Amino acid sequence: MEHNNPVVRFLLKGFIQVFSILFIVFFVTSAAAREVTLTWEANSEPDLSHYIVYWGNSSGNYTKNSGNIGLANEYTTDIPDDGRKYYFAVTAVDEAGLESDFSNEVSSVPGMFISTKSNWNLISIPNVAENTPIEDALGPIMDDVVTIWTYVDGVWKYYNPDNPNTSTLLEVKPGQGLWLNMSDNAELYIPEAVPVDAVNLSHGWNLVGLNSAAILNMPQAISSILDNVISIWTYQDSKWKVYDPDNPEFSDLTTLKPGYGYWIKVRSACTWRY
Structure with a gap:
């Protein structure tokens, strides 16, 4: 047997991301894990x-493996939904036990x-780059958008898809919250967060x-500003949820999650x- 490397393809749900000729499929399976199909x-x-x-968290340094999966050229496993980067590769083994x-x-x-x-949603877009045009940031769901509002330095700004020329919200920035009024239910896929x-x-x-x-x-999420925070909504x-630093035991907002928007009063x- 000539020990040729197997050619691997991975599909990233929502778009094709090419790494040579690899791509990967991710599906949410639980709050703590994601299903990966190669x-x-x-x-x-x-x-x-x-x-x-x-696979593993360091390029070329794989800490886990599937073991013998036979001749199937597809494999599914769960990886922690911890926001870390994962690296994948495949080897082929012959009948003599020699591995490529x-x-x-x-x-x-x-x-x-x-x-x-449908109706109002308080969101943020975790992977948005600086000064991304709002049509690009929300492109896949823009047909269902009625209006978008944000609050910056004490001023409300809005975007109306029917009248973009009169809109005051033209770009989205990292860490920005958005009030999104939708005509129908929709899902926006975010491929990767940019820290x-x-x-x-x-x-x-x-916002x-x-x-x-x-x-x-x-309160670890706001440890850098804890003494300055009055409340978070x-x-x-x-329904509304609140975190009150002075009364954490009565607060129903216990975690901050990517994809949601938050009102923070300081x-x-x-x-x-963070």
Whole structure:
């Protein structure tokens, strides 16, 4: 048997991301894990015995593997939904037990879906780049958008798809919260979060979101500004939730999640690091 590397393809749900000729499929399976399905071109050698899939959090340093998966050229497993980047590769093993080198490698942070409902939704877009045109940020669901509002430095701004020329909200920034009025239910796929080191908050109310793939527990999520926070509110599943730093035991907002928007009221201008 010539030890040719198997050619691996991975499909990232929502769009095709090419790493040489690899792609990967991610599905949410629970609050703590995501299902990953890998598919690759079959090795054509006559004495092929089986494949082994490897993965880990460091490129070329794989800490887990599938073991012998036979001749199937598809493999599904769960990985933690922890916002970290995962790397994948495949090897082929012949009947004598000789194993090929690793295939080409793919890496990606699992994406996420933002589910919006008909009527009002308080959201943020975790992977948005600086000054992204609003039509690009919400393109896949724009047909269902009625209006979009945000609140910046004490001023309301809005976007009306029917009258974009009169709109005052033209771009979306990292860490920005959005009030989204929808005509129908829709899902916005976010392929990968781009980390933001800090979010600047003005005195008073700020409409913001997490530019992170990780879920952050309270009060650790706001440890950098805890003494400055008066309250935090969010609107989820058609009801308001609040976190009061002075009365955490009576607060029903216990985590901050990517994809949601949050009203944070602070005593003075500060920088929120998380």
